[in-house]
Amino acid sequence: MERRENLRDLEEALGYLFETPDLLDQALTHKSYANERGSGIRDNERLEFLGDAVLDLVVSHLLYDLRPPLTEGKMSKVRAFLVSEPSLAEVARSFGLGRYLLLGKGEEQTGGREKPSILSGAFEALVAAIYLDGGFDLAREFVDAVFRPLLEAEGPGGLDRDFKTRLQEHCQGRYGTAPTYRLVGEWGPDHDKTFEVEIRLGNRVLGRGRGRSKKEAEQRAAQGALDVLE
CATH class of the missing domain: 1.10.1520.10 (Ribonuclease III domain)
Structure with missing residues (x-):
């Protein structure tokens, strides 16, 4: 019930x-x-x-x-x-x-x-x-x-570009430089890891994202950064 x-x-x-x-x-x-x-x-x-x-x-x-x-x-x-x-x-x-x-x-x-x-x-x-x-x-x-x-x-x-591409184009167009990605954490067994990635533009942290692969974590971080910047 x-x-x-x-x-x-x-x-x-x-x-x-x-x-x-x-x-x-x-x-x-x-x-x-x-x-x-x-x-x-x-x-x-x-x-x-x-x-x-x-x-x-x-x-x-x-x-x-x-x-x-x-x-x-x-x-x-x-x-x-x-x-x-x-x-x-x-x-x-x-x-x-x-x-x-x-x-x-x-x-x-x-x-x-x-x-x-x-x-x-x-x-x-x-x-x-x-x-x-x-x-x-x-x-x-x-x-x-x-x-x-x-x-x-x-x-x-x-909608035909991934979030990383869109973020790079946005940052280069507005700030004249590209963001950088840094792995800040990973945990879990080898077959089921979770990764956390941080995006920076110079000294500014634009966002973080987690995923089951580094690529997925980067995409989520880029998506979050776009939500803030756009």
């Missing part, structure tokens, strides 16, 4: 009420949880597969409808950015998906609720759950509501 009440809060945040609540529950069930609980528990991997396809189609249609029209190459680059793991993980965080996930003990203990791969997969599974529950039109409305504001705020031209 408590689980269902918690998911009601999530449905309110999503702006979508499920006719079949079990689909939402499955979308949030990681394979580590299902493996620990045994048979009868369905994880979200098949939904993730379907949601990936639905996202590609809806985002492609959204980009196709933009005016002025984008070239095929531009649409491909922007779509790749929007449906990338870091982008989808950020969308998942905006809805607070992490706290609703069902994880196995191992994933729970190693920060699974914040892992980009798990969050992005859960969001793809969520899109599939909405598609199966309400049909393509409602799934399209949901995805459109998520990504259209981002396109309108950034413009397509701001």
Whole structure:
């Protein structure tokens, strides 16, 4: 009962009420949880597969409808950015998906609720759950509501470059120099490390970011720095 009440809060945040609540529950069930609980528990991997396809189609249609029209190459680059793991993980965080996930003990203990791969997969599974529950039109409305504001705020031209590239262009254009990145921490076992990176512009700290790889940490740090500078 408590689980269902918690998911009601999530449905309110999503702006979508499920006719079949079990689909939402499955979308949030990681394979580590299902493996620990045994048979009868369905994880979200098949939904993730379907949601990936639905996202590609809806985002492609959204980009196709933009005016002025984008070239095929531009649409491909922007779509790749929007449906990338870091982008989808950020969308998942905006809805607070992490706290609703069902994880196995191992994933729970190693920060699974914040892992980009798990969050992005859960969001793809969520899109599939909405598609199966309400049909393509409602799934399209949901995805459109998520990504259209981002396109309108950034413009397509701001979404086909990674955050490090955008930050470098911003700093060189405004300050005449490029930022530097420094690894300031790493912890965890070799197979599951977390890295923290700091960005500086001269003596000024622009931001810090954490990730499961140095590259991911740098991208997150650059994203945070852009939020401050822009």
